[in-house]
Amino acid sequence: MVVAQQQKSGAFQVLVGKIDDVLQYAIGDPMRYLANWGRLYSLWPVHLETACCSVEIGAAAGSRFDMERFGALEAFGSLRQCDLLIVMGTVTRKLAPRLKLVYDQMAEPKWVIAMGACSITGGLYFDSYNVLRGIDDVIPVDVYVPGCPPRAEAFLQGLVLLQEKIRRAPSLSGR
Amino acid sequence: MTLETEYMPDADRIMSVSLGPQHPGAGHFRIKLWLDGDYVVRAEPDAGYVHRGEEKMGEYRNYTQNVPHLERPVILDSSNILLPYALGVDELMSNKIPARAQYLRVIMSETNRIISHMYFLAIQGLFLGHTTLITWCMGDRDFWIDFAERIAGARVTFAYIIPGGVRNDIPSFAIDKGLKLCDWFDKRMDEYEKIFFQNPMVHQRSDGIGVLSREDAIAYGATGTVARASGLAVDVRKDEPYSSYDDFEFKTPVMTQGDVYARSYVALLDMREAVKIIRQALKRLPPGPVRLKLGPQPRVPAGEVYSRTEGARGEMSYYIVSDGSPRPYRLKIGVPSAKNLRVLPVLLKNVHIADIPPIYWGLNYWPVEADR
Amino acid sequence: MSNVQAPTSPPPSKPTSVAPQVATTPQAPPAKLEPVRAKAFAAQITSAFPDVKVDWMKERRLKVSTTPARIEEVGIFVRGTLGFDHISTVSGVDWIARNELEVVYFLGSSTPGQEDFIVALSEHVARDNPVVPTMVDVWKGVEYHERETHEMFGINFQGHPNQSHLFLPEDWNDLPPLRKDYVSPGR
């Protein structure tokens, strides 16, 4: 093995690297861009309300703010088809294992928005005996939307930020 | 689980299913169902997914610091849950609330009643397969939120009603806007009635479903819209008028069918009365100050008080025990959702699976509120 | 207010020192209303059960306290004869200084004319072995309220159909959180 690898000349390796690069530029990048562009405007959120912030999601999905025009559906459908998990506020000790279960069941690629002070740090409930101080220990988070509750506009901005992140995703897998 | 087999008529045919907490028809709440084919044999609510220990937190904070976190459980109805707290603390401290503050408290809690009922009707429309109602209600609810935002400066969590009065005065332009909004909304509610409440499809889906008799409503301690839809005329605003509610003319809407339709319709009638009260209060707003200066750490004399008001969902009550220190010794929050929760297993018996969402939401049950 | 004691700090010498009514125009102090109805109800209860103690009376409120051994009889009397058939809520209080737990039932009424009245029926039980009878047979609606009081204070309601956790997580293995000697982890 070692001998065979050493026998490959430097010039050959450079050539392979060049072909790799060319293929990457010619096919890989457009493919990645196309795939992520397709994901970006068809985000399907899971319907997992966790606390009071879900009221502002209701408002954002309502007819004034209308989050469908940004390319995210109102939260319906099966968990298995969804690719966006919006954690709408406080996660308690009872809900945390279920949150993990929901996240694990979703198909890749998947993204998480942590909405509200509660899901970021525990917020107002920092000294409660039953509330997690932030959800980072349970699931990975892509976008944080601060506020208590965040206004519907703030949530929409978070959604747009997430789309920006997906557009710039470095790999074909969307992450 | 011995409990499950105890109730089962024929154990092989019964299937147990968990509805929620992740389910479009549930939301931070789980119902354990035992099904026989398409019929629900038995249901058991499993709450506590949003239990945040408000009552324990209340013992760590002083009477002023308690205001913001106490309104979070009922974010749809945030003024109505602060009002009994303020009334209780006022009673313990023997505060004399200025007349203008009393009126502003009424305006804010009635506005909140409309905001809460609009959300309720929106989701009820969704569960009954009536998409028009959800878009209309969610859109029109925002006008009332705008009105409340003009008064209090926040979208849903106002922290407006505080012990000793209200936080700030109403700006004069908000009064005109409010009166215009009342007039417009009166006409708008007629349209709601036409498109939703006189709709034969809605009648078919909700008439005679989930019937709660008057006797059961009393026995299980139902309150608010649920009790009033079953012919039980409970309304704390009428029974023990607080905050100058005896100045206004309004009725307590009562229906006798006790089904899902009645529970939705009572909400609409409630909103009509709320608009009436807001209009009267805005027109007759007395001049004067809006709050007493209590200092950052008010001393509350030792004593006990049980104060209650009528929130959008029903009777909100606080049991405050003070030992003379700056913090409450015990703060019990009695919320209507927790009171109505006992009704759910009664209603979910011998019903179709498809009727579960309207029955569940018809109770106007808000899990965050029940769990506290 | 005989049973309100300061367990941690003594009550302040001046009770209403910080309530300067800066903003108000001077108003006559509110006339103290005699709690006529509360007195009438209290008289009815104490004539039937002489050992029931009246804690406080207000215009629309009455609190009486009794022992766990007697509470069922008193409850049936309050519900049947006085007509308080609607449960408003149930609360527990931890009087750690006196080594006692208290359970309070707040009872409303659907009888015409007394809807505005609330009777608070309380019982005291030792903190070490808090066992009280359940009131589910008297008011069906207390079931979940008692379940909550059980998990929050560790009070055992004998005869209760189901005392599993309602709000706390299933695997909670600490002290009941609303007891005074339980300290929140964030504090």
Ligand code: SF4
């Ligand atoms: S951030 Fe505020 S509004 Fe959101 S869940 Fe927490 S307390 Fe509720």
